[in-house]
Amino acid sequence: MAGETLKPAPRGRWEKILPRSFGLLLFLATITSDLLRENFGFWGSTTMSFGAFGLGAFLLVRLAAPQRKERLARDAERGIIECAIRYPDSHPGSNRHLWLPGFAQVSRGAIRFQPDLVGEGNPAGTIRPFFDVILKGPVEPPAKRPTEVKRGWHIVALETDEGLLHVAAGHSSLKLLEDRLGNQKA
Structure with a gap:
């Protein structure tokens, strides 16, 4: 649309x-x-x-x-959370490997993500849908916290129709992810 x-x-x-x-x-x-x-x-x-x-x-x-x-x-x-995403399996240093801040709408088995490049709370750009989403579990944070990943955020891995996806968000947002996607760790 x-x-x-x-x-x-x-x-x-x-x-x-x-x-x-x-x-x-x-x-x-x-x-x-x-x-x-x-x-x-x-x-x-x-x-x-x-x-x-x-x-x-x-x-x-x-x-x-x-x-x-x-x-x-x-x-x-x-069902909307503030978060940042990245594709961990992409080439290191590529744009897809970097964290992209934005907002996601979480529903049963799916996530729709829209970037917030300005950081003002008004997402813009194309909405990226991810389907067949399965919550894989927590991921160790990098040694140096990227600026897009806010202090206190945790990282989880999700298996999607587009491959592995890392999502960084606050505790309450991750709780919403777990509630909506189910705790289906593989």
Whole structure:
């Protein structure tokens, strides 16, 4: 179907602000450190400024966390998960071997994946359907976590009509995969 797209729940206000705010917080901490340097010296002003940066970042994360949890729960009710995929049997270094972030809609025995190349929560591009999907089990993570694989995500292997597929996702998303696909380890 032309123009078809997965529609994950929209990100909340604090979720949108969070990734864009770190550069601004760092800039403000640097300027503040420069302004306070005369009164408190280099180390004192740097400590206070970056302490304020850490506090600001902590508060933004705390404000965004409930919105993210609620959004992921709404998506899970509709069978949509945030994830990244790769084809482990492809040639190392090829585009298919690299992780591709996006969203997947999970149903009995099938997954429909759409990439989110911008990272804004609005998937775009062609939906890739995978049929005859069987959950094979967990996979050891690489020694160095790729940037597309978010912190706290785990990797599982799936057998599909297109061959072996690795999916990286959060714990609740992997639980949804197990519930919808069944725990049919070979």
